[in-house]
Amino acid sequence: MSTISVSRMIQAPAAHVWRLFTDLHHRSAWLSTVDHVEVITGGDLRAGSVWRETRHMPDGARVTEEFRVEECDEGVRLVVSSPGIGADYRMTYTFTPVEEGRHRGDTVVTAVQVGTPLAARGRLIALFLGGLAAVVSEGALRHDLHDLERAARRQLIEFT
Numbered sequence: 001m002s003t004i005s006v007s008r009m010i011q012a013p014a015a016h017v018w019r020l021f022t023d024l025h026h027r028s029a030w031l032s033t034v035d036h037v038e039v040i041t042g043g044d045l046r047a048g049s050v051w052r053e054t055r056h057m058p059d060g061a062r063v064t065e066e067f068r069v070e071e072c073d074e075g076v077r078l079v080v081s082s083p084g085i086g087a088d089y090r091m092t093y094t095f096t097p098v099e100e101g102r103h104r105g106d107t108v109v110t111a112v113q114v115g116t117p118l119a120a121r122g123r124l125i126a127l128f129l130g131g132l133a134a135v136v137s138e139g140a141l142r143h144d145l146h147d148l149e150r151a152a153r154r155q156l157i158e159f160t
Contacts, residue, residue, distance in 0.1 A: 004138045007110040008145040012152035014097040014107040018075045020152055021093070021109075024051050030151035031144060035062065046072050087115045109148065111141045 010017050020030065022045045028034045033055045040050040049069040056062050070090070071079035078093045096108045115137070 002115045003112065004115075004141065005110065005112045006138060006141045006145060007108055008142075008149055009098070009103060010107045010109055010145075010149045010152050011103075012107060012149075012156050013105060014095045015075055016156065017107045017109060017148065017152050018095050020155065021095075021148060022078065024049075027053065030147055032147050033057075033140070033143065040066075045069060045078075084115070087117045090114045090116075109145055111145060113137055113141060 020026075024037055024039045024045060027037045031053075034053050035056055036054040038052045038054075040052065041048065043049075047069050049072075050066065052064055052066045054062055054064045065082050065084075067080045067082050069078065070081050071077065076095060080091050080093075082089045082091070090113070092112045092114075094110045096110070098104055098106045098108060
């Protein structure tokens with residue numbers, strides 16, 4: 001099992017960041033590595049919601065991943081799972097409003113990804129490629145949070 005955690009301060013209110021992050025129909029508009037999002041379940045985002053994202057990777061490959069919402073504490077916490085090749089992944093996103101200091105009104109978004117290898121083959125792959133996979137996954141999470149910050153700030157400027 002491997003765990004990766006990244007955080008980013010976003011200069012926007014938590015409710016705004018949450019709405020942007022959980023609007024599945026518009027994810028490809030702000031996530032620069034996502035080419036297409038297919039929402040499988042209808043209605044509001046909630047436990048049980050499922051969608052697929054097609055991303056382009058740094059090497060030019062395209063990968064489609066399926067995500068399922070395991071927990072949804074609106075405005076505060078979102079837990080999603082995704083079956084991978086040789087491992088299952090669980091990502092927990094928390095949206096913490098900054099209530100004091102010079103960043104008051106901003107939001108700290110933290111993403112924690114836990115990868116659990118499947119069967120002996122997955123554990124063997126994790127043993128040999130675990131460090132590389134962790135670096136790649138951490139970079140992807142950081143990139144997604146950077147895109148989220150950029151989109152949240154751009155929207156606030158457009159609406160003011």
